[in-house]
Amino acid sequence: MNPENSQVAIDLLIYPKWIIPIEPTGVTLSDHALAINDGCIVDLLPCEKALKLYSPREEVELPSHVLLPGLVNLHTHAAMSLLRGYADDLPLNTWLSEHIWPAEARHLSADFVHTGTLLACAEMLRGGITTFNDMYFFPAAAADAVRQSGMRAALGLVVLDHPTNYAADADDYLAKGLALRDACKDYPLLSFCLAPHAPYTVSDKTFEKIATLSAQLEIPIHTHLHETRHEIAESITQYGVRPMQRLHTLGLLGPQFIAVHAVHLEAAEIDQLSLTGCHIAFCPTSNLKLGSGIPNIKPIHQRGINFGLGTDSAASNNRLDIFQEMRLSTLLAKGVNEDATLLTAHQALQAATLNGASALGLDQQIGSLLPGKAADLCAVRLDDWMLQPCFDPASHLVYTAGRDNVTHTWVAGKLQMQNGLPSNIEIQQLLARTNIWHNRLAY
Amino acid sequence: MNPENSQVAIDLLIYPKWIIPIEPTGVTLSDHALAINDGCIVDLLPCEKALKLYSPREEVELPSHVLLPGLVNLHTHAAMSLLRGYADDLPLNTWLSEHIWPAEARHLSADFVHTGTLLACAEMLRGGITTFNDMYFFPAAAADAVRQSGMRAALGLVVLDHPTNYAADADDYLAKGLALRDACKDYPLLSFCLAPHAPYTVSDKTFEKIATLSAQLEIPIHTHLHETRHEIAESITQYGVRPMQRLHTLGLLGPQFIAVHAVHLEAAEIDQLSLTGCHIAFCPTSNLKLGSGIPNIKPIHQRGINFGLGTDSAASNNRLDIFQEMRLSTLLAKGVNEDATLLTAHQALQAATLNGASALGLDQQIGSLLPGKAADLCAVRLDDWMLQPCFDPASHLVYTAGRDNVTHTWVAGKLQMQNGLPSNIEIQQLLARTNIWHNRLAY
Numbered sequence: 001m002n003p004e005n006s007q008v009a010i011d012l013l014i015y016p017k018w019i020i021p022i023e024p025t026g027v028t029l030s031d032h033a034l035a036i037n038d039g040c041i042v043d044l045l046p047c048e049k050a051l052k053l054y055s056p057r058e059e060v061e062l063p064s065h066v067l068l069p070g071l072v073n074l075h076t077h078a079a080m081s082l083l084r085g086y087a088d089d090l091p092l093n094t095w096l097s098e099h100i101w102p103a104e105a106r107h108l109s110a111d112f113v114h115t116g117t118l119l120a121c122a123e124m125l126r127g128g129i130t131t132f133n134d135m136y137f138f139p140a141a142a143a144d145a146v147r148q149s150g151m152r153a154a155l156g157l158v159v160l161d162h163p164t165n166y167a168a169d170a171d172d173y174l175a176k177g178l179a180l181r182d183a184c185k186d187y188p189l190l191s192f193c194l195a196p197h198a199p200y201t202v203s204d205k206t207f208e209k210i211a212t213l214s215a216q217l218e219i220p221i222h223t224h225l226h227e228t229r230h231e232i233a234e235s236i237t238q239y240g241v242r243p244m245q246r247l248h249t250l251g252l253l254g255p256q257f258i259a260v261h262a263v264h265l266e267a268a269e270i271d272q273l274s275l276t277g278c279h280i281a282f283c284p285t286s287n288l289k290l291g292s293g294i295p296n297i298k299p300i301h302q303r304g305i306n307f308g309l310g311t312d313s314a315a316s317n318n319r320l321d322i323f324q325e326m327r328l329s330t331l332l333a334k335g336v337n338e339d340a341t342l343l344t345a346h347q348a349l350q351a352a353t354l355n356g357a358s359a360l361g362l363d364q365q366i367g368s369l370l371p372g373k374a375a376d377l378c379a380v381r382l383d384d385w386m387l388q389p390c391f392d393p394a395s396h397l398v399y400t401a402g403r404d405n406v407t408h409t410w411v412a413g414k415l416q417m418q419n420g421l422p423s424n425i426e427i428q429q430l431l432a433r434t435n436i437w438h439n440r441l442a443y
Numbered sequence: 444m445n446p447e448n449s450q451v452a453i454d455l456l457i458y459p460k461w462i463i464p465i466e467p468t469g470v471t472l473s474d475h476a477l478a479i480n481d482g483c484i485v486d487l488l489p490c491e492k493a494l495k496l497y498s499p500r501e502e503v504e505l506p507s508h509v510l511l512p513g514l515v516n517l518h519t520h521a522a523m524s525l526l527r528g529y530a531d532d533l534p535l536n537t538w539l540s541e542h543i544w545p546a547e548a549r550h551l552s553a554d555f556v557h558t559g560t561l562l563a564c565a566e567m568l569r570g571g572i573t574t575f576n577d578m579y580f581f582p583a584a585a586a587d588a589v590r591q592s593g594m595r596a597a598l599g600l601v602v603l604d605h606p607t608n609y610a611a612d613a614d615d616y617l618a619k620g621l622a623l624r625d626a627c628k629d630y631p632l633l634s635f636c637l638a639p640h641a642p643y644t645v646s647d648k649t650f651e652k653i654a655t656l657s658a659q660l661e662i663p664i665h666t667h668l669h670e671t672r673h674e675i676a677e678s679i680t681q682y683g684v685r686p687m688q689r690l691h692t693l694g695l696l697g698p699q700f701i702a703v704h705a706v707h708l709e710a711a712e713i714d715q716l717s718l719t720g721c722h723i724a725f726c727p728t729s730n731l732k733l734g735s736g737i738p739n740i741k742p743i744h745q746r747g748i749n750f751g752l753g754t755d756s757a758a759s760n761n762r763l764d765i766f767q768e769m770r771l772s773t774l775l776a777k778g779v780n781e782d783a784t785l786l787t788a789h790q791a792l793q794a795a796t797l798n799g800a801s802a803l804g805l806d807q808q809i810g811s812l813l814p815g816k817a818a819d820l821c822a823v824r825l826d827d828w829m830l831q832p833c834f835d836p837a838s839h840l841v842y843t844a845g846r847d848n849v850t851h852t853w854v855a856g857k858l859q860m861q862n863g864l865p866s867n868i869e870i871q872q873l874l875a876r877t878n879i880w881h882n883r884l885a886y
Contacts, residue, residue: 084831085838089787123829229781288778289842291785294737318842331771335731338672342734344532385870386566388527389881395528399732399761404847427828438832 010037011413013056015047016067016379018393021369022354026346028394034067036375039413044369060408064383066393068349069368070130070152070376070409071322072356074281075222075260075310077136078145079116081123082437084314092228092290100315103441104137108165113141115433121149122425123320125417127403128378130410132320133222133258133281133310133360135195137166140180143190150416150424152376154360156195156222157181159210161203170206174213181217189412191362193222193258199243200231204250211251220256220361222281223247226269227261228292244269253278258359260310261286262300263293274303279359282351284328285319286312297333298342308356323403326352330398345398375413380405454856455479456499458490459510459822461836464812465797469789471837477510479818482856487812503851507826509836511792512811513573513595513819513852514765515799517724518665518703518753520579521588522559524566525880527757535671535733543758546884547580551608556584558876564592565868566763568860570846571821573853575763576701576724576753576803578638578665580609583623586633593859593867595819597803599638599665600624602653604646613649617656624660632855634662634805636701641667642686643674647693654694663699663804665724666690669712670704671735687712696721701802703753704729705743706736717746722802725794727771728762729755740776741785751799766846769795773841788841818856823848 014036019029021044033050035043043050080100087099113136124132134142135156146153157177159170167173181192194210196202202210202223214221225243226232235243244265247253255277262280265273273280282295300307309325311317326348333343343351357367366376380401382390387405390396409417416423457479462472464487476493478486486493523543530542556579567575577585578599589596600620602613610616624635637653639645645653645666657664668686669675678686687708690696698720705723708716716723725738743750752768754760769791776786786794800810809819823844825833830848833839852860859866 082832085834085843088835088838088842089784091783095783119831126829285774288774289783291777291781291783293781294778318838328771328774331728331731334734335737338734338736340534340538340732340734341532385874386569388562388874388877389525389884391528391881391885392531395531395761399531400528402845402847404845431828431831434831438834441832442834 007055008053009055009057010035010042011056012036012058012060013050013054014060014062014067016062016065018066019044019369020066020068020349020394022069022350023368023370025350028392034369034377036413039375041369041371041373041375043371062379062408065379065381065407066397067377067379068397069353069366070378070411071128071352072308072360072367073124073129073132073311073320073322074258074308074356074359075283075312076120076132076134076320077313078120078132078134078142079113079136080313080315081120081320082112082116082434082441085318086315086441092292093230095290095316105165107437107440108137110138110141112437113138114145115430115437117142117145118148118425118430119434120314120320121145121151122422122427122430125149125151125409125422126406126420127321127323128380128406128409129320129322130376130378131356131360131362131366133193133356135197135222137164139177143180143184146190147187148424149422150411150414152189152366152411154191154193154220155180156193158195158197159206160197160201161206162201170203170209174209191219191360193220193360195222198224198231199235199246207247207250207252214256220258220359221252222258222260224261225259226264227287229264232264242269244272248272248276256361261292261295263287263295270299270303270305274305278305280305280307281310281359282307282329283310283312284325284332286316290316294332294336296336297329298337301333301343306355306358307351308359309352321403322352323401326398345392345394348398349394375410377408377410378406379408381407450498451496452498452500453478453480453485454499455501455503456493456497457503457505457510459505459508461509462487462812463509463511463792463837465512465793466811466813468793471835477812477820479856482818484812484814484816484818486814505822505851508822508824508850509840510820510822511840512796512809513821513854514571514795515751515803515810516567516572516575516754516763516765517701517751517799517802518726518755519563519575519577519763520756521563521575521577521585522556522579523756523758524563524763525555525559525877525884528761529758529884535735536673538733538759548608550880550883551580553581553584555880556581557588558873558880560585560588561591561868561873562877563757563763564588564594565865565870565873568592568594568852568865569849569863570764570766571823571849571852572763572765573819573821574799574803574805574809576636576665576799578640580607582620586623586627589633590630591867592865593854593857595632595809595854597634597636597663597805598623599636601638601640602649603640603644604649605644613646613652617652634803636663636665636803638665641674642678642689650690650693650695657699663701663802664695665701665703667704668702669707670730672707675707685712687715691715691719699804704735704738706730706738713742713746713748717748721748723748723750724753724802725750725772726753726755727768727775729759733759737775737779739779740772741780744786749798749801750794751802752795764846765795766844769841788835788837791841792837818853820851820853821849822851824850
């Protein structure tokens with residue numbers, strides 16, 4: 001019936017104990033296998049059928065693991081991992097103006113960004129993150145680090161109106177960013193967002209340019225929005241309107257727009273986000289830690305607005321750990337609204353995978369285990385004695401396990417993390433470079 | 444000057460990279476050593492002096508670690524670790540009445556409690572917890588498990604007015620509890636609390652008996668209080684007053700009283716807690732996960748009310764992880780009040796150690812590294828590459844590290860956890876017993 005020579009040759013067949021494919025939603029499969037070829041998922045099917053149909057060059061058996069799409073970190077400033085815990089327990093304005101910005105003014109350079117981004121990539125791969133959406137200076141140095149790591153990233157082409165060590169003015173930021181995008185166009189794991197820093201650092205004129213460029217180039221826009229009450233009050237003073245209204249007037253809101261934070265939203269603003277098809281990157285740890293407030297996922301979720309999860313940088317988190325953000329998101333949704341049924345474990349997993357991919361316009365490529373998508377995957381081992389008993393693997397991923405339980409991370413079918421270490425990053429060398437920056441920053 | 448024979452013989456000298464003694468507050472020491480003899484701390488002093496003064500039978504060098512008091516889990520139902528993730532994403536009443544209580548009615552037994560408590564002890568020791576405050580049925584079985592583990596615990600002598608598999612009525616619960624206390628009086632690591640379950644399961648008459656017993660025996664009272672709005676509304680219907688007012692009238696509030704949860708407090712109730720010298724056990728993960736609400740630490744902290752941190756049970760958390768509760772407590776304090784300066788890293792560490800000890804009346808024995816106190820300690824290794832760089836070890840303990848970074852846990856000078864495993868609990872045997880219960884519960 002199934003003679004050997006009728007089997008289809010593929011690169012890899014993975015047999016985990018469970019698979020959570022994210023699409024269809026809310027499903028946990030047992031006795032299934034994932035077939036991968038040429039970096040892509042070719043099939044998700046019962047093990048018995050897989051053994052008959054496919055002849056894999058490599059097989060990976062994961063008898064105590066759950067396999068799911070790689071996690072998407074929808075907002076970070078990866079290079080700031082060098083500033084992990086640099087200043088804590090301070091209000092946002094003090095933290096930025098007296099600690100973070102002075103440190104950046106003194107130290108910001110391509111080497112800082114390369115080292116910090118590589119450190120972030122290592123940490124993220126260790127924790128099952130396969131894609132991140134970045135916003136930082138010297139993105140060409142970040143691109144080099146990302147390519148070395150083997151991760152997928154959407155790099156933000158950062159734009160501000162004031163000068164930094166990286167660029168002189170808005171046009172300079174844009175020119176450098178677009179040149180990088182051109183230089184990377186043959187590398188399929190990198191995509192780009194236009195990344196105007198925030199309403200309080202970018203002028204109307206620059207925002208208008210960005211809206212035009214986004215439409216011309218068909219790339220997303222990624223900006224901090226309504227993070228603090230202070231930001232909103234300042235905008236009302238300076239522009240007479242709240243920041244979101246200003247950006248709407250300037251033509252920025254739409255399905256290509258990712259609003260990062262969105263902690264403080266009025267009902268009409270939620271309507272506007274919904275009507276225009278914007279996406280939100282929630283960063284709950286960072287919002288709480290900086291005292292910005294508590295984002296409320298409930299009305300966003302109810303209005304069908306797409307939202308993903310971000311860590312923000314290690315300077316305000318202090319981990320690049322999407323497991324923590326999943327856990328915190330669902331706990332906050334339940335706690336703020338006094339409703340334990342909100343943001344179930346499966347919904348939190350979707351927020352951390354497919355929703356992030358959708359925000360980046362990458363949902364045809366990643367975010368779920370549909371055949372045809374790239375094999376961006378992570379495996380989480382659930383038989384650690386500290387996690388017993390286990391009644392439901394989806395619940396365990398969100399409420400019980402952590403990134404330390406991730407055992408394998410694949411990006412486009414390549415195993416980029418196993419045995420606790422990234423495949424292409426030499427940790428001792430990275431630590432030596434990190435230590436140099438630590439010494440410069442600490443003294 | 445310091446001839447060999449003038450050195451004092453001691454059991455153990457620990458040289459960590461850093462020591463956070465909790466008392467004095469806010470201090471991180473470098474180049475210090477902790478001297479331990481006969482289970483107690485005898486000295487905390489500069490390494491150089493320690494080498495001259497003491498002749499230890501054992502030395503432990505911890506070159507990348509921070510040493511701090513063992514963590515205190517101020518509220519749990521340890522045996523419910525067998526119900527970890529048994530039912531999630533459900534409101535408290537449904538969760539209790541349709542899932543947890545029926546499971547308990549079918550399965551509750553001394554063996555269930557022994558297995559579940561041993562599993563909890565193993566998990567807690569792994570995460571640096573040396574003391575926990577328990578409330579559950581069959582406390583004699585819990586006591587056996589605690590003694591096997593080598594941990595310190597305050598066992599709750601649970602009291603309800605309705606019958607369970609464990610006891611028939613309030614007098615029966617009390618009689619069994621007090622008999623256990625008598626039977627354990629020669630075991631120094633066990634202490635006891637009277638543990639009336641909650642205002643909605645305990646009658647006035649029983650509360651009055653408990654108040655009298657607490658005064659006679661000089662032991663704390665530990666009860667759930669103001670966990671949900673529903674509980675408060677029910678009390679107003681049934682008793683005409685909010686639960687706390689009822690307990691106050693019944694004479695329960697005072698320095699021996701630990702209010703667990705305290706999510707919903709009016710200003711006058713905060714005054715009352717402060718004036719009467721009550722303690723609070725905050726369980727933020729559980730309160731959020733069950734949709735009970737968000738406890739606000741700010742006014743409690745400002746009024747000087749002593750508060751510690753609890754995990755609640757693994758059925759509503761789903762980890763017995765005080766690192767998570769420290770992180771979440773400080774994040775919530777900052778986020779709810781939009782003030783990043785609230786509950787600093789050092790304050791969160793104090794809540795998780797000394798404050799818990801004070802609530803249990805054990806602050807003369809544990810909770811800080813003062814000479815004379817028991818050597819209940821944990822060591823956390825901070826040189827994992829995922830935690831780099833490290834500017835401040837206190838910040839790293841709360842915001843960056845996790846229980847997986849704990850390397851050693853000592854209770855009364857005995858090493859009860861190292862290399863990821865408890866010293867006195869055979870994990871494979873425990874897993875086999877856990878698995879039997881898992882199968883009974885799952886089908």
